[in-house]
Amino acid sequence: MSALAALARLHAAAEGFAQPLRRVRHHTLITEPLILAIYNMSGEAAAPLGCMIGAPHADPVTLVVPSPRNRDLRQEFYLRLADVILPFIDQHARTLQNVPTRGDKPDRQRCARAPQILVPNTSTIDYLRRVARSIRFQQAPTPEFPHGDPQVGLLGRWLTFFTDRAGYPGSSMLLPMTDLLAAHWATGQSSLEDASLALLLGWIDPPAGMTGAQGAAAAAHPIDYPPAGPATDPTFDRVVLDPKISAYLDAVNSNDVRAEARVTAALERDVAEQLKPTWEQMGTAVTLLTSIPEAARCPGRWDADRDAFTGHVQHIAAGGFPQPVFDKPIDAAARLARMERAQLRFEDEQALDDPFVLAERRSSGTAFAGVIVEREPDRTQLSSKGRPQLRPRFTVQTADPPPLAQGKMACPSDPKRLVEIREVIPDGPEQHLVVLELVVGMGRVGNPQRGAVPELGEVRAYTAVPEQWKTPDFPSRDQTPWTHGGPPEPDQPGPPADDLTDGANP
Helix, strand or coil, X not given: CCHHHHHHHHHHHHHCCCEECCCCECCCCCCCCEEEEEEECCCCCCCEEEEEEECCCXXXXXXXXXXXXXXXXXXXXXXXXXXXXXXXXXXXXCCEEEECCECCECCEEEECCCCCEEECCHHHHHHHHHHHHHHCCCCCCCCCCCCCCHHHHHHHHHHHHHHHHHCCCCCCCEXXXXXXXXXXXXXXXXXXXXXXXXXXXXXXXXXXXXXXXXXXXXXXXXXXXXXXXXXXXXXXXXXXXXXXXXXXXXXXXCCCHHHHHHHHHHHHHHHHHHHXXXXXXXXXXXXXXXXXXXXXXXXXXXXXXXXXXXXHHHHHHCCCCCCCCCCCHHHHHHHHHHHHHHHHHHHHHHHHHCHHHHHHHHHHCCEEEEEEEEEECCCEEXXXXXXXXXXXXXXXXXXXXXXXXXXXXXXCCEEEEEEEEEEEEEXXXXXXXXXXXXXXXXXXXXXXXXXXXXXXXXXXXXXXXXXXXXXXXXCCHHHCCHHHCCCCCCCCCCCCHHHHCCCCCC
């Protein structure tokens, strides 16, 4: 947490209302996302009890599992869930658009749209990851696995894709509402309490006549505001759920079809009643977030999501295998490198788009702002080949902490002209002179660009610029030892067949 975020939390606690942390929204929100709130049975790793799913501001679909420990009933639940999610995905995969040549990338096609799923919290994403792992290897029924279904396996593969994409910095395909709201507003409660959607909205959007603190206190009652999942309320488990499941099992054991249907319908009403407040809170959260203007670089990150979605559509259409249980070492290293680069780029882009994020960076020394006190617009230097090059310099006087950034920097109001720090000179007890040199966007010696160097007295801010890193070169599989995923030696047997399957598969 930055110093400014901590200060905003103190102001929220003192004033009783949430304080804004962002000026713009850094994630895409499509017009018709899919909202999913799901419950799991207590004491089980991946035994869904029920869920509510649908589009915002529409009547949701409620699905229940009257006996979550029964694998056949869970399979039926997954099939019904697939009937909702897979058509939603398919309708976004139908329309393609041409992407023109860019750099060394040839013309290609990608999906014109991409699906988006919204969930209440990060715990739901972790739960969906476990569920996806347990079902994504399902195929057509065989004598060994008579209950397999390729639709359930396909659902698991897509849920794995969404949960993997949720960990990619800047991705908007699977979003937890608590994280988005907490990134845009500071509350007067702890970060642990911010993980509750009801408490968070109590601070941000309290009922009429209440402060945020009062709204959060009212939202702490589990009867009026049940948990958003995947964990259920213990009182609900004891008073409602356990008797209904026992009644269902008694009806099944006695072959009483009417009693079985009656208990199932009652349980569906109970689960819907528990999830309805969360569903309404999700609609409120979407409304609050869409009221914030979208960041300028947000569409570019959504294009990356569409590229990833198109790639997975093509992988499945080509008969590709499901995602492995564990990445091979080289694949894991490549994934880590991609995510590290994406994290740095996402942070840099936020600072260029959002003055609040820029202010947080200024407090930590990774950005600075000040007044132009010296300028050399016609400065030149000789290149390695002895040719004169235009390299203007100017000096910024700043009271911010000495900048620690290395590499190219840019001004949010003029992001195409890049500078590099050449010298930092103390200028009194609380000020510094930062000498900057233009390295991109200054023109040539015979044709300098006008306005490339800011005028004296002008106030400018500079922060690290998002860079395009080249993908690291990793060794091929043939050049990788067997200890790191390469081919085994002639006398080294490969992994047993049982290790190639997922132990969590029911």
